[in-house]
Every structure is written in C-alpha cells, then in structure tokens.
Amino acid sequence: MSIDRLDWDTLRVFRVVAELSSMSAAAGRLGESPPTISRKIDDLEASLQTQVFLRSTRGVVLTEAGKRVLRYVEGMAEAAEALRRATEPPGAAVSGAITLCTSDGLGPYWIAPRLSHFHREHPKVRIRMMVSDEPADVHAEGNDISISFGEHRQPDTIAHKLGVQHYVGFASKSYLAEAGTPANLHEYHKHRCILHSSYANQVERSAPRMSEYRRMVDFAFITNSGTAIVETCARSGGIGILPSYMSRLDPRLVPLELPELAPVKFWITYTERVRRLPQGRLLIDWIRQLFELPEAIWFDDEFVHPLEYDKKVQELRPGTQASLRES
Structure with a gap:
C-alpha cells in the first residue's frame, strides 16, 4: 500500500471511533453523520486491506490489526501536537486532551467537583475521566494518568504518593x-x-x-x-x-x-511521555496541589475523625475556614 493513500482526516476519525467504541458517538463528537463516519472507516479498511473494527449493534471493538493501527495513529497524533506546540506563538494557552483514570471515590467525589477551577485557568484543555475498580495501566493506549491504590512498580512509570x-x-x-x-x-x-x-x-x-x-x-x-x-x-x-x-x-x-x-494509601502514576505533554504536566501538577490544600487534611497520614475535622484544620492551618466553605 502506498503511503500517499493514507489520509490523516480518516485516521483522525478512526482514532475517535476507537476512543468512543461507537460510530454514532464519534459522529456526534465530530459533527458528521453516522453514514459518513462508517464510509470513512470503510475507506481506511480498504486502504489498509485489513479489518480494524468488529461491528455489532452494541458498537465497535478494535481487532488485533486495529490495535496495531491505533498505536501508530496515537504516535502520529503526538507528532502533530508537538508540531502545533513548536509553531504556536509564545504565551499561547495550553490545549489538548488528557485522560485521567480514577477509582469510584476520589475521581467523582473529590476531583470532579473541583475541575471548574482547573478549567477557568486552562479552558482549552479537555479532560476525559475514566472510572474503574481496577488500576489503570498507564502504558496502555488511552490511559495517560492514573490515581489508584497500591504503588506501581512498572519500569518507566513515575509514581507519587498523594495521600491516605x-x-x-x-x-x-x-x-x-x-x-x-x-x-x-x-x-x-x-x-x-x-x-x-x-x-x-x-x-x-x-x-x-x-x-x-x-x-x-x-x-x-x-x-x-x-x-x-x-x-x-x-x-x-x-x-x-x-x-x-x-x-x-x-x-x-x-x-x-x-x-x-x-487507612489505604493512594498514588498518582504516569509516564515520561505524558509528563512532557503540556496538558499532562498541567493536570499532574494541579492534582498534586489539590491534595495539599487545607481541606485535604482528610488525606494526611494521621487519621482525622470527621467530628474533629474543623477543629483540627484550625489548629494546624489557621485562617482556612473561608476556603473550606468555598470548596
């Protein structure tokens, strides 16, 4: 197959379909009709001479060949993002997508309610939060940053304890x-x-x-x-x-x-690749700071009983009551 037959717009559509596991959902995100999305995937499969998705009434699933294609497309997307950053004017707002994988507690109940503060400062960064009982493998496609219980010891993985x-x-x-x-x-x-x-x-x-x-x-x-x-x-x-x-x-x-x-410890983990992404670095730093705020005394090594919370915060961190009411 000639490389000239590959079209980046078609590969971009493939990437979105793979992320959402649905052609209809991809059509909604990209502002195109489902038949148009389906046709572009057909064109890609014809160009590659291989099937990239298994299709059913419940959505689509990547084939093994599709998983290999996605790895290359992710690399192309990173290269395109690097090119954009290299040519944008100094001081331009950071933009781009980043995926955060969390447990059912910390993500929805502690991080999500505070994301509005992050987006006020970085309105062009798109965050995709994936909630799961199982710790995410940050080396797998689509898993950029993970907050999980149990320290990760995989090679090439950066981990910081966030709290207890x-x-x-x-x-x-x-x-x-x-x-x-x-x-x-x-x-x-x-x-x-x-x-x-x-x-x-x-x-x-x-x-x-x-x-x-x-x-x-x-x-x-x-x-x-x-x-x-x-x-x-x-x-x-x-x-x-x-x-x-x-x-x-x-x-x-x-x-x-x-x-x-x-008491159960939890960590934030990511790879060097994600740390080099401007949106990745911003989100990592913001999350780490989130667990250092006055109200984050909940996550100190020493247990603070809920009935003693206000008193303890005032003893250790005077003058914080206003920020607690606003959080």
Missing part, C-alpha cells in the same frame, strides 16, 4: 434511631453493613485489621457504585463504609464516633 484514604462508618440519623449505634468496632456485625467492592480489594492489600472485620460482618449490600452506597446509607439502609471526607459532601451521612476501619 481513611475509611469510617456512616449511617443516617433515622437508621441510628431505629437500630442503635455500635459501641465499638466489634459491634458492626449486629448491623446491616454496606461495602464498596473495590474497598474490599484495597483493604485486603493494605489493612489486615479490616480483613478481620470483613470475616466477622455479613454485609447486607456490596456494590461497585459509591453513589449506590451513599443513597442506601442516607435512606436508612444501614451502615456504609465510606471515606472520611464523605461527611463534608453529604449532610445526610452521620459519622460514627468510632476509630477508622482502614
């Missing part, structure tokens, strides 16, 4: 009025308890004490959705095992006056 997530029990006022309050950690087994499936995996690796309680407690509800836990707990469904900072986010949740169940 402390797990405590929460319940609604109505549930505690009906079922009573556990006097100590050993009384959890008397209650309906709610657990996130990924928390179970995290504490197995990092908190042996929590493993003991898991064996003692017959959890009434286990799910991979933080929202499901919060809503069930807030509506008298039982005692939810949640990160300590949730007490700041939902006034319906009452923290139990008991010690933490588990």
